[in-house]
Amino acid sequence: MTENTDNGEAATYQVVIIGTGFGGQAAAINLKKRGYSDFIMLERRAFAGGTWLQNRYPGAAVDVQSPLYSLSAMPYKWSQMFVTQPELAQYTQQVFNTFNLTPHVRLEHEVVNSQWDEARQQWRINIIGSDPIYAKYIINATGPLSMPVIPDFAGKDSFKGVSFHTNNWPDDLDLNDKRVAIIGSGASAAQVLPAIVDTVKSLAVFQRSPHWIIPRPDFAFPTWMQKLLGVKWFYNVLRSAIYWGLETRVIGFKYSLTILNLFAGGPAKRQLNKQVSDPVLRKALTPDFTIGCKRIILSNTYYPAICREKVSLFDKNNGIKSITENGIISANGTELDLDIIIYSTGYDATDGLISYPVIGKNNTTLASVWTDFPRAYLGTSVPNFPNYFIVTGPNTGIGHTSAIFVIEAQMHYIMQAIETVETEQKQTIEPSVQAESTYTDMVHHEMERTVWQTGGCNSWYKSESGKVIAMFPGFSFVFKRMCQRFKRQDHIIK
Ligand SMILES: Cc1cc2nc3c(=O)[nH]c(=O)nc-3n(C[C@H](O)[C@H](O)[C@H](O)COP(=O)(O)OP(=O)(O)OC[C@H]3O[C@@H](n4cnc5c(N)ncnc54)[C@H](O)[C@@H]3O)c2cc1C
Numbered sequence: 001m002t003e004n005t006d007n008g009e010a011a012t013y014q015v016v017i018i019g020t021g022f023g024g025q026a027a028a029i030n031l032k033k034r035g036y037s038d039f040i041m042l043e044r045r046a047f048a049g050g051t052w053l054q055n056r057y058p059g060a061a062v063d064v065q066s067p068l069y070s071l072s073a074m075p076y077k078w079s080q081m082f083v084t085q086p087e088l089a090q091y092t093q094q095v096f097n098t099f100n101l102t103p104h105v106r107l108e109h110e111v112v113n114s115q116w117d118e119a120r121q122q123w124r125i126n127i128i129g130s131d132p133i134y135a136k137y138i139i140n141a142t143g144p145l146s147m148p149v150i151p152d153f154a155g156k157d158s159f160k161g162v163s164f165h166t167n168n169w170p171d172d173l174d175l176n177d178k179r180v181a182i183i184g185s186g187a188s189a190a191q192v193l194p195a196i197v198d199t200v201k202s203l204a205v206f207q208r209s210p211h212w213i214i215p216r217p218d219f220a221f222p223t224w225m226q227k228l229l230g231v232k233w234f235y236n237v238l239r240s241a242i243y244w245g246l247e248t249r250v251i252g253f254k255y256s257l258t259i260l261n262l263f264a265g266g267p268a269k270r271q272l273n274k275q276v277s278d279p280v281l282r283k284a285l286t287p288d289f290t291i292g293c294k295r296i297i298l299s300n301t302y303y304p305a306i307c308r309e310k311v312s313l314f315d316k317n318n319g320i321k322s323i324t325e326n327g328i329i330s331a332n333g334t335e336l337d338l339d340i341i342i343y344s345t346g347y348d349a350t351d352g353l354i355s356y357p358v359i360g361k362n363n364t365t366l367a368s369v370w371t372d373f374p375r376a377y378l379g380t381s382v383p384n385f386p387n388y389f390i391v392t393g394p395n396t397g398i399g400h401t402s403a404i405f406v407i408e409a410q411m412h413y414i415m416q417a418i419e420t421v422e423t424e425q426k427q428t429i430e431p432s433v434q435a436e437s438t439y440t441d442m443v444h445h446e447m448e449r450t451v452w453q454t455g456g457c458n459s460w461y462k463s464e465s466g467k468v469i470a471m472f473p474g475f476s477f478v479f480k481r482m483c484q485r486f487k488r489q490d491h492i493i494k
Pocket of ligand 1 (some may be wrong): 018019020021022024025042043044045048049050051052055061062064071112113141142143145146250300355356391392401402404
């Protein structure tokens with residue numbers, strides 16, 4: 001593969017977007033809307049689209065109402081309130097078609113590092129198996145949850161059966177009558193388990209810690225409603241209603257444990273009591289932290305599935321001792337013969353926030369700046385890393401609403417930053433050290449009162465430092481407002 005121009009010079013673009021998920025798509029749409037066409041989208045996979053093309057496990061579905069979990073520029077006639085992966089994949093495809101993004105995409109272009117070239121005042125982007133590319137701006141959209149992690153269980157590689165992470169579900173997998181173990185009990189496991197329980201012969205669930213699960217208020221949209229979803233004003237009204245309904249959850253997450261327990265804890269406990277009659281199992285499924293501290297799972301079918309006779313639960317007192325060629329040996333010596341091991345063990349979402357090394361001015365690596373914990377101005381830009389923007393960067397996660405809302409909020413900031421440089425005919429923009437520090441101090445000060453910090457759990461929201469670095473500690477409209485109000489004085493523009 002080559003990106004060289006005809007005269008042998010390295011290809012240079014005004015903007016390179018890394019990643020083709022909703023983050024990359026939102027960036028591309030916003031660039032086009034503002035008249036920028038000199039950009040490409042690099043994607044390491046053989047297909048474009050990100051999360052919902054990659055995660056094809058049975059039961060995969062969104063847990064935010066679909067009319068809100070969609071790009072504002074692209075209304076859609078969703079079939080139900082919480083749609084499943086195939087429909088999200090179709091939607092993604094339609095986004096690429098509607099906005100003619102495909103010509104900008106370079107598939108199988110995995111970025112291995114990006115380095116600021118002071119002489120050229122550009123980023124040099126190194127790609128596996130291809131020539132380097134130069135760019136004035138990088139918009140990194142490599143995804144908060146795109147690097148699956150499998151812990152190093154003793155003997156893991158000796159297993160002779162089939163094993164994989166939920167993120168890499170084999171297309172031709174036959175589960176029929178198979179002895180299966182699923183390791184993990186988070187959001188993906190809670191979707192997989194009910195979806196496969198009927199088919200498999202037996203299912204062992206290894207749960208390090210149980211999660212709070214609330215009912216999923218899902219329903220199919222009747223035809224008349226689907227038609228209305230195609231009408232922009234109706235779509236927007238519905239989005240707003242869902243948005244403001246969800247936004248009230250921040251009151252519980254941040255300001256009132258009473259409200260949190262009333263509106264989330266109550267329904268979760270009632271569902272657990274109703275659906276799990278065995279007191280021993282119920283105890284094993286009851287979390288020991290405040291609801292909301294870890295991502296709340298939405299499911300009506302997880303508990304009924306785990307109560308099935310063919311399902312056995314191995315909790316933290318009887319976890320994995322080792323994996324053998326035939327299966328798993330648990331801590332108390334139970335030997336499980338297995339055909340399939342499914343790792344639902346999550347993602348490197350905190351300390352390894354960007355999937356490749358980034359080297360800024362004076363050879364400073366982003367990893368070294370983030371030694372204590374990842375940090376960025378508006379979760380998006382970092383001093384000494386000029387013209388570099390991180391979509392879904394540190395503290396941009398949101399537990400109560402759509403990640404796409406936050407992605408689109410970041411676009412306001414990124415586009416204004418680029419436009420400022422271009423209109424003023426400058427070369428670079430970066431936040432000042434002072435501005436980034438003030439912002440980060442504010443974020444961690446506000447975090448102190450949230451359930452993510454105080455709720456008594458260890459979650460992927462926290463980095464090794466113990467700081468919550470995945471979440472924004474407040475209302476998402478506050479974050480959006482900050483992104484909309486571009487502060488020139490917070491930046492060094494040269
Ligand atoms: C199973 C699952 C369920 C989820 N459910 C929800 C939900 O219900 N609600 C919600 O709000 N959010 C949910 N999320 C979070 C989800 O990550 C965001 O909603 C959103 O899809 C993020 O989009 P993105 O573009 O930032 O990342 P992604 O969709 O992950 O896209 C990143 C892209 O970058 C590519 N990439 C990564 N590294 C490189 C590299 N070095 N070089 C080139 N390309 C690279 C990846 O291959 C990928 O295609 C879920 C995530 C997962 C994994």
